[in-house]
Amino acid sequence: MSSPPGASLPHALQQMSISADPAASSQTQSIPNLDNPNARLDLQSSSSYSSLSQLDNSNHNDSGSVSSSLSSSSSDDSTHNVPGDEHDSFSRSSSSSSSSPGRSSDHLKSRPVPPVRLGRRSSSKNRSSLAVNCNQPAENAGSTLPSPSPVGSPPASSMQYPGGLSSDIQEKVKAFHAARSRSFPDNTGNSATAPTSPIVGNRSSISIPCAPLPPKVPVSGPKGSAGADSNLARSLAAARIPARSATLPKPNKMRRAPPGKLDLSSNTTAPSSAGDESNSNGSMASRRGLKIPPSLRQFASETPFSTFSDILDAKSGSLNFKNKAILNADGVNFSSGSSFRINMSEIIKLAELGKGNYGVVYKALHRPSGVTMAVKEIRLSLEEATFNQIIMELDILHKATSPYIVDFYGAFFVEGSVFICMEYMDVGSMDKLYVGGITDEGVLSRIAYAVLQGLKTLKEEHNIIHRDVKPTNVLVNSSGQIKLCDFGVSGNLVASISKTNIGCQSYMAPERIRVGGGGNGVLTYTVQADIWSLGLTILEMAIGCYPYPPDSYTSIFAQLSAICDGEPPRLPSCFSSEAHDFVNRCLQKNPSVRPGYQELSTHPWILKYQNSDVDMHTWAKANLESRAAGNIER
Ligand SMILES: Nc1ncnc2c1ncn2[C@@H]1O[C@H](COP(=O)(O)OP(=O)(O)OP(=O)(O)O)[C@@H](O)[C@H]1O
Numbered sequence: 001m002s003s004p005p006g007a008s009l010p011h012a013l014q015q016m017s018i019s020a021d022p023a024a025s026s027q028t029q030s031i032p033n034l035d036n037p038n039a040r041l042d043l044q045s046s047s048s049y050s051s052l053s054q055l056d057n058s059n060h061n062d063s064g065s066v067s068s069s070l071s072s073s074s075s076d077d078s079t080h081n082v083p084g085d086e087h088d089s090f091s092r093s094s095s096s097s098s099s100s101p102g103r104s105s106d107h108l109k110s111r112p113v114p115p116v117r118l119g120r121r122s123s124s125k126n127r128s129s130l131a132v133n134c135n136q137p138a139e140n141a142g143s144t145l146p147s148p149s150p151v152g153s154p155p156a157s158s159m160q161y162p163g164g165l166s167s168d169i170q171e172k173v174k175a176f177h178a179a180r181s182r183s184f185p186d187n188t189g190n191s192a193t194a195p196t197s198p199i200v201g202n203r204s205s206i207s208i209p210c211a212p213l214p215p216k217v218p219v220s221g222p223k224g225s226a227g228a229d230s231n232l233a234r235s236l237a238a239a240r241i242p243a244r245s246a247t248l249p250k251p252n253k254m255r256r257a258p259p260g261k262l263d264l265s266s267n268t269t270a271p272s273s274a275g276d277e278s279n280s281n282g283s284m285a286s287r288r289g290l291k292i293p294p295s296l297r298q299f300a301s302e303t304p305f306s307t308f309s310d311i312l313d314a315k316s317g318s319l320n321f322k323n324k325a326i327l328n329a330d331g332v333n334f335s336s337g338s339s340f341r342i343n344m345s346e347i348i349k350l351a352e353l354g355k356g357n358y359g360v361v362y363k364a365l366h367r368p369s370g371v372t373m374a375v376k377e378i379r380l381s382l383e384e385a386t387f388n389q390i391i392m393e394l395d396i397l398h399k400a401t402s403p404y405i406v407d408f409y410g411a412f413f414v415e416g417s418v419f420i421c422m423e424y425m426d427v428g429s430m431d432k433l434y435v436g437g438i439t440d441e442g443v444l445s446r447i448a449y450a451v452l453q454g455l456k457t458l459k460e461e462h463n464i465i466h467r468d469v470k471p472t473n474v475l476v477n478s479s480g481q482i483k484l485c486d487f488g489v490s491g492n493l494v495a496s497i498s499k500t501n502i503g504c505q506s507y508m509a510p511e512r513i514r515v516g517g518g519g520n521g522v523l524t525y526t527v528q529a530d531i532w533s534l535g536l537t538i539l540e541m542a543i544g545c546y547p548y549p550p551d552s553y554t555s556i557f558a559q560l561s562a563i564c565d566g567e568p569p570r571l572p573s574c575f576s577s578e579a580h581d582f583v584n585r586c587l588q589k590n591p592s593v594r595p596g597y598q599e600l601s602t603h604p605w606i607l608k609y610q611n612s613d614v615d616m617h618t619w620a621k622a623n624l625e626s627r628a629a630g631n632i633e634r
Pocket residue numbers: 353354355356357358359360361374376406422423424425426428429468472473475485486504
């Protein structure tokens with residue numbers, strides 16, 4: 001895993017710049033040579049905080065998601081995206097290495113459901129009762145398809161706005177379509193038109209979920225044992241240093257700055273003098289007396305920088321989430337007292353694992369410990385939603401310790417991106433494993449149990465709704481463990497009610513989609529919404545495709561309308577009555593009659609397989625081998 005002797009300092013580190021201080025821009029910085037800890041290389045640091053000047057809202061889609069980076073790209077970066085092949089330290093170019101607008105085509109292939117253009121209209125009969133069998137051809141398979149449209153752009157005639165959908169949802173869908181059809185910079189910096197998604201572009205791709213069944217593995221024998229890295233990983237996770245260390249800011253430093261001052265964890269910038277150059281741009285920030293480094297000046301004058309001055313400390317290069325956490329290039333301190341000291345120089349990127357709506361996830365090696373981990377890179381934007389997602393994910397990950405939730409190893413902020421290091425789940429996410437459907441009910445039941453326990457921990461110990469339960473957020477390791485991840489859109493329950501309308505639309509419960517009792521387009525829903533998503537997720541894994549087949553609907557509006565107004569989808573008849581009952585209970589349209597976590601945890605379908613041997617370890621290993629052999633392409 002180590003770099004060959006004599007290898008030069010990784011290009012990424014040479015580009016790494018952690019200081020926003022203009023004075024630092026001309027200084028020579030000494031950075032340790034990773035290949036020879038005793039040697040130090042003198043580098044001319046790059047222009048001060050150049051990355052912050054690249055924090056460009058134009059690089060993000062309307063839903064606040066992060067697309068490819070604007071920063072310069074390491075020309076050889078793409079060569080490091082091969083699992084187990086060459087590797088490199090993370091670089092600023094890591095997220096920009098993709099030439100896709102946020103997601104690689106590979107990722108698109110791996111997505112079970114494109115929440116975008118839908119191929120054709122289904123009969124109302126189709127939608128009224130869905131007992132889905134994805135291995136059956138669609139009813140209208142021979143019908144003429146509308147001519148292909150750009151990604152995310154349904155034919156104008158299909159842009160329906162069913163009355164059941166809130167205006168908020170309609171706006172989000174429109175914004176999503178607009179973002180998907182927007183030009184994007186490729187890895188050469190040129191602008192290109194978004195390629196047609198292989199999923200939405202033609203019929204054969206649409207039927208991806210109906211791919212042939214992979215060889216089934218018999219499920220029996222003892223439960224799996226811990227993975228190879230697990231001991232090291234455990235010690236890494238346990239290496240949480242008390243926050244009140246001498247070198248790090250104390251929690252009481254995480255206070256809101258008085259008006260007119262940047263809240264610096266270690267340095268507070270006094271209001272600039274009248275003649276100060278930094279005030280000359282007349283930005284809102286300068287009017288408030290904030291000292292803006294030259295590299296940020298244009299940025300500051302064009303964006304509501306001052307809005308985020310309490311969070312983004314340009315001088316020290318840290319992110320200060322009030323009362324929650326401080327992140328900088330050295331690690332993260334939580335106000336709870338936990339401190340994690342992983343930093344960029346310790347990490348070597350091994351492969352890209354996937355792209356989400358607001359980040360890219362990499363497999364990486366943590367050199368000091370030898371632990372393989374997953375690192376999510378979230379390119380910062382000056383959008384409140386991004387900050388909220390980052391702090392929510394960090395907050396939940398570090399405090400929610402459960403065998404059913406991925407472990408947190410640390411985080412740091414460098415070059416305008418937040419890097420979140422977490423447990424690597426080597427078999428991957430469920431969307432990559434259910435091809436053809438998981439017909440082994442023992443495996444399905446164990447997965448359902450694990451997700452239930454993860455959600456139960458979030459709710460009972462942390463008062464949190466996950467809000468984004470779906471196959472991509474259910475991860476598997478080769479020990480056969482199933483864990484939840486992705487807490488970016490999670491949220492606190494306030495008196496068991498949340499009034500926040502965010503999340504992945506396709507897995508949203510009807511009550512989240514409909515205009516709720518809250519009025520003003522604000523939805524009111526409870527933790528029961530996660531149970532709907534759990535039911536839909538289990539059903540999807542069982543049948544091998546998203547239960548509301550995209551090509552059955554003329555538009556995403558029609559699809560969402562079906563979720564709100566149609567009969568819930570059902571398992572095919574080949575599944576047991578207990579499995580049917582479990583899924584049907586989760587997918588009740590009326591949230592108040594859906595069972596709670598405790599009731600579902602003791603459901604007969606769950607208990608049946610808790611009390612019998614289900615060899616998740618063998619199942620997981622077989623999937624891992626199958627993926628390694630290329631039998632599972634997605
Ligand atoms: N800890 C992990 N171990 C292994 N693979 C992971 C891990 N975390 C994420 N992944 C992979 O990276 C992909 C991207 O994850 P990410 O959380 O960024 O987005 P997502 O869940 O796919 O989409 P969205 O942003 O819509 O929630 C996942 O689909 C999963 O396959």
